[in-house]
Structure formats: C-alpha cells, structure tokens
Amino acid sequence: MSYNKRKSLETIAKIEQLTKKLRDLSSHEPDWVLQKFHSTRRGLSEKYVEINRSRYGENVINSDRKTGILSKIISSVFNGYNLILVVLAIFSFVTDHNFKNAENNSITGIIILAMVAICSIMRFIQSMSVDSTKNKLSKFIEMYVDIERRESGREETLPEEIVAGDIIHLVAGDMVPADVRIIRAKDFFVSQPTIAGETIDVEKCVCFNPNKNTTAAELKNIAFMGSTVLSGSAVAVAVAVGNDTIFGVASNNNSDQEAKEENEIAQSATEPVTKILLIIIAIMMLVVLIFNGCTTGDWQDTLLYIIAMAVGLTPQMLPLIVTTCFSRGTVAMSEKKCIAKTLTAIKNLSSMNTLCIDKTGTVTQNKVALSYHLDIHGNEEIRVLKHGFLNSFYQTGLKNLTDIEIINQVKELENSEPSLEGIFTKYTKQDEIPFDFTRRRMSVVVKDQEGKTQMITKGAVEKILEISRFAEYEGRVEPLTDELKQEILSTVKELNHKGLKVLAVAQKTNPSPIGEFCVDDEAEMVLLGYLAFLDSPRTSSQKEIARLNDNGVTVKLLTGDSASITKYVCRQVGINYKTVITGEQIENMTQQELSKACLENNVFANLTPLQKAKIIECLQENKKIVGYLGDGINDSEALKTADVAVSTTNAVDTAKENADIILTEKNLRVLADGLLQARKTFVNITKYVKLTVSSNFGNMLSIMFASILLPFLPMTSVQLLILNLVYELSCTAIAWDNVDMDLIHVPRLPTSRILTKFMVWIGLASTIFDLLTFALLYYVICPNFAVSSPTTFLNLQNLFSGNTLELMQMSYKQMFRAGWLVESIWTQVVALLILRTPKTMKNSASVPMFIMSLVAAATINILVYTNLGSVVGLVALPIPFYIFIIGIMLMYTVTIVIVKKAYIRHYGRLI
C-alpha cells in the first residue's frame, strides 16, 4: 500500500473517531458538555485553562511535515538534482579507479560532491529566508477571537490561546477557531468546509441531536474549525482544539500543500519550455552518444558525459531562483504596505487587468459622520437617534462604521441631552434578530426599568417601509399611508443626491412573540424616522484610479449603496460613468445583456453580495483577470470569486481569510504600488527563465555540433557542471535587479509561446559564436600554444606516438576546453546584461546584478590559472586567446543588440 493511500486511510479513521466523539457531545445538553470540560456559561476558571491545555492540548495545528531546521536541511540535501550529482560522483569514483584514465582522477568526484554541498547550502539558506519572511508577514494578518473566561471576562485573543472548554462568542464575519458545541445561537449560519475542501452554507443551533448515525457535517449543534460565520451570532464552547479538530486532521493529510505550492510556481514559470528542453536534451544525448561513441570508441565515458551534460544543461537552480525572486518580491511589496499571502498571489496580481472595488474606504474616506437624525417629515428628532443607538449598541453582530458613529454621537450627547441621560444603563437586552443581506435590517428587543419592552429595527429605508404599518410624528402614531411613503422616499432620494447614506428606524412596544423572536416578528412596526450619514469622498481617488488605468487596470466600482449616493460620490471624486447599473437591473438581464453591461460600465450600485460575485464571474468569462478589493462580510463571495482577492488588515476575518493580498492601509495608491512591485517580480522571473533557457539551448546546440565536427568532446562533464553552477549562482542576483518602467506598466501574462521563440532566436546567436570559438581554438590557438608543433588534433598522430602523442592530445583538449569554458561564461554574462532590458543605451543593471555577473566571469577566468583548474582538466590560456575573445565578444554584443531590436519589432516586446 502506498504511503499516500495509507495516510488517507489513517486520516479517514481519525475523522471517524472524532466524529464519534463530536456526535456524543452533540447528543447531550449544553450544560453537560460544559461540565465535561469543567467550564461554565461564564467560561473556564484560570485553573482549568491550564489543566485543559495540558489535557486536551493547544489550539495549534502541527502538520506532519517536519518544520524544524533539521527537516529543512534534509529537504535541501535530498532532492532529484543532488541525487543525480551523487550518482555521477559515484560513477566517476568507480571509473577513475577501474580505468586508468589519465584525464580523470578522484578529484572529479570530490568536485561534484562539493557542488552538491554548495547547492544544498544555497537551498537551505533560501528556504530559511522564505520562512523568515513568511513569519514576519503573518503577523500582519493575525485574527482575534472573542472569548470569555470566569476571571478575566470577555477579551479578544489569538486563536492559539484557546483551550477546550473556553466560551467563544461568534458573530457574522468571524472564523470558527476550534470545533465548538453551540450553547446559544440566533439565526446562526456558517459556511462550513467539507472534507473535500468545498464549502456548504448551513444553519447551526443549540438543538439536541439524538441520532447516532449522523455524519459530522449533519451535526447541527457543532460548528467546525475553519467555518466562517455568514450571519447571526452564537455562543459556543470549544470541544476540540488543534490537531484533534476535523480541520486539523484534514490539514495534516494535506501537509505537503505548502511545499507543493512553491514547486507549482516554479513549474508554472518553466512548464512551457520544460517539454521542449527535455525533447532537445534527449535528441542531443542521442546524437552525442552516437557520434562521440563512434569517434572515440569510449562508450562508457560518453555515457557518463551525456548524463552530466543533461544535468548541466538543465536549469536545476530554477525553482530556487524563482522562489528567491518571489520571496524578494514579497518583502518589497510588504515595504509598500501590500502583503502577499502566497507566492501565487504575486503572479496573479501582476497579471490583473480589471479591479473591482467597493466604495467605502477606496473612493470615500472610510470615516462615516452622522449628519442628521430626522423624523418622517425631515425635522431633527432625538428619539430617532435614541432608538438607533439602542439598536446599534445592543446588537451583538459585527458593528459597522454606522453603528460605531451612532454610539459615539450618543456618548457625546449623553450629558447635554436629557432624553439620553443614563441610556447606557437604563435598558437590558431581551433578544435580537441579526442582520442579513436579504432583509437588510436588524432588530433588537430591549426592556427599560419600568418593564416596557420594545422591538427596535434599523436598516435600509425600503426594507423598513415594507415592515412598517404606522409612523410616529411629534409623539402621535398615524397610519403609514402611500402618500407618506412617497414623501419619505423623496426626502431619502434628496439626501442620497447629497451623498448621504440613509437608514430608517422603526419600533414597536411590547411585542409578544411565541417563544424566541424571529424575522416574522418584524411586522406592524411604527416608523420613527431616519438617520443620514456622510462618508466624505476621497478627493485623491481620481488620481489613484487614473494611475491604475495608466498601468493597464480598468477600475470598476461595485457597491451595495444606492445609485443616488454612488452617483454623488462618483461626481465628487471625478469617476466617469456612462450610467449606473443597479442590482435590480442586473436581476432582469439575460446573460448576454449582463455580459455587455459588465464590460461597458464601470459603476454598479445597490448590489447584493452575490451580484458582486456575478459581475466578477461575468468579467472573467470575458477574458478579464479580475481583482476585488473589499473588507466586509458582504465582500466574501466577491473575494472568493476574484482571481486576485485583496483585503485589508482591518477587514473581517472571513475577508482576510479569503484574500490573497492584504493591504495594511485601505488605499488604491497602496494597491497600485503593490501591483507595480508584483510586476517587477514577475519581470525578473521571466527575465531569468528566458535568458537561462536560451543560454542552455545555445550550449546544447554547440555541444551537439561539436560532437559531430570535433574528434573530442568540447567540455568534460565536471567542467559543464561548474559552468552551469557558476552561471546559475550569478543569476540569484536577478531577484534584486532593476526593472524598466516600460516593462511594468501593462499587465504581465505567462509567456508560453513566446518563450520557445526567444530560446531559439537568442540561443542560435550563442551557438554561432561558439562555433567561431571552436574554429579559432581548434585551428589557431591549440596548434600554436598547446602542442610543440603547430598542427591540428587529427594530425598529431602523424607527428607523435606513444606517451608523447597522448600528452599532446591531452594538452590540446585541455586548452580547447579551457578556451570554450571562458568564452561560454562571457557570452552568458554579456547576454544577461544586454537582454535584461529592451533598452540599448540606458542599461541600468542593479549593482548586485552587475557585480555577480562580473564575479561569475572572473571566477571562470581565474579558475583556468589555478590548481583547481588543472585538477578539473583546464590549462592556462595564452594572451592572444584573449585578443580573439575580445573580438568575439564585440561581435557577439553587436549581433545580440541587432537581434534584440529585431526580436522586439517582430514580437512586440522582449521580456
């Protein structure tokens, strides 16, 4: 049985065991459950917090994946690339000892092993650096949980602090932090993840579950870790934490996910050329094997060589460098207040070409001010504010900006306004009916000191009018006639035109429900008046939107507010719009009409959360890569649907959870800065992939031609590996390279087709100059400097014999190989510096990039004069060779510049 299958079966068994335990807890009364964990409705005592922590564990998911330094070392050392190198080293040791080959000695094997060590150290350092970056950034996206304990009362704490038996208060927008048993709930709907990873929306309640055959998902009074609260509120007791939760067990089964993600990113960057490279390598191996095997007769050596060649010519450091670029990009983005939660998020953000935004905080200042509290005829009325306050203060759901503003206003007026005196203590809450996006209103039931009970409802004007039968004016209650409704609606419209958001307030005295209050009780209400709020338009948003447009991103405004307010805000901030499409209009549109409307219009108002998601889907169907910036509960669906979900550090948990990018400041400027940085990262990765692939392709062709034309191999396996290693190490500096602004002002897309063409165009230039170098080395340099008589390799056997011939041949080959090695690194470095930008004159490589390129070239040049060089079969090159090299490099530079310009004109862009 495979490891994965066994692990899956173990997971299923664990989940079944957990389900059994939860089913048991579900079948008992809440008080029994509380008692089991030594808890009460007021929470755990400090003593039992510690006892339960040691008995049931911490609320931390420890994945099976080892995360310590040791595991990092193991994963850095044991990988496919190193494995092949070790096999080559062993093969090299064996052949060196068995066959007295003068060219080889055990040093070759040692050098290969040294390369294994260098690569492993690089991988280890990089993986530690990525982890450290992730840890630093994760602090920005921490979530807090509202828990209650006996001594400390209610407090916000990190989910990791929760222990079994803790009382947790949950409201709309929260994430459920552990597996919990509901002990009190009000219209509590959650989006519950299934074991398969999808989510389903279910209502959870206190209800008793006697059925012993229910599945985990069917347990109505248990909410699972990882669920998001859609609406309503609940109080629950934690019954399973950390690895003992269903989420924890399922997460452990998917523990390789993180590692997979990094590989997938690297894969997605290289996938288009991987197949082509493999095919070319296979063809080349065959050609070299046949030609070289036939000419030298040394099949064993040739076989070893082609394996090394395949390894050396494959950009094995690619995943490492791609991850380095992404990691560097993540840090640079975070410096611009834009935090990418995953590496994939950077890729997606750089490709985004349409951004949908909500209104609050992006085109408005996110500072709501209560401008008026009016009665039904538009006169100032304190009773409206008072009832609005009671509703906002006593509702336990998420308090939005309007609730906070009402409470603050009352706090300010409490001492000066007699009717508000003692309002914070005079009332006790009886019940509430939470907000949802269909009703767009919420109600609380409060009782005053005289025993009078009132139900107070606050919400969208049209929704309050639907449930009101009467209206109150100057203390008198009168029927709410159609004329009065029209008058109210026209006043509201007027206020909306001034940019004011209007909420209506209604009440009824001594409501008499049967059992608990429910939505049906919101009827026969008395309309008191309305509250008008102003969220001032942000004047800088026009400039910010224009900046995004200039960078290839179309901005669309998607808001739940009315069309009138939206129009006002758009006029104030200078957003051009043809017409404002409303939610009602969208409902009546066919798919075709909606598609057209989504593409042609930029402003959408009065939308439900699902309509926002529908618009995004529609844009996606029209080949747009869509981002969504939102931070409320009503944005969750849109965030889930968008290709790039952007939220803020102050967003509700569910929005943060669904976001790919988190802004530490809700501002379009911050997003634009992050977007440009993401594109820079993407450009650097594309740059590296294109240049490395083309360089390797050029070398492959050169080796293939050399194996056909030359009587010996142009480079030994170990030399090829050294060349590849030095070049790839220098490429790590690409992550820090400068990027031309021209390259980042349009969305970046994966460049699959164009990548292959780049590889052929540029690779060919390198091959042509390699062939020129071969000719000069074979006919001019080696005959004059490597052997005592100026003759070519094949003629040596006519002039020498025995050991002298062997020595002459070896000297000839060593000088040839040293020469090509030096020329190769120079062509690679020159190509890197020229092709990193489409510009010719203003070539502003970053300092690290420039230095690393020179260091790479210098390393190889110096190597041929060192003992290590002679160990790997290289000899010192004569000065005239460098005169040729300078000439070749000048010609190569001119050729590359011409080809670069031609390429840009032919394909439109270089990178």
Added chain:
Amino acid sequence: MNFFKLFENVDPNFYIAIIAIGIILAVYLIVSVLAAFKPSKTRYFSDKKYLEKVVRADKDFK
C-alpha cells in the same frame, strides 16, 4: 609576438570553417532583420491593443 604569425601555418580548413560560420551569421542576421519588418501573428499587442485584447493565458491560472 606577431599576432598574424599565428595564422601562418593554419590549416586551410580553418578558412572554410570561418567562411561557413560567416555565412551562417549573415543569414541569421538577415533573417532577424527581415523578421523585424514583418510583425509576428503571435506578436504581443501594442499597449493599448494589449489592454483590449488581453486573454486569460491558461485555464489553470487561478
């Protein structure tokens, strides 16, 4: 040392090789330059058109 002396006893095949490489290089440059005057069908759009015609590159993008 006289630089040109290096070529005194050079194998005649060297000149054949140089001519062949020269021809390959010339052809390569000519083809590249000619291609510059004939934009590719798979050419990236100019910025404005690019924005209008940008496509979702791969289905597994998300």
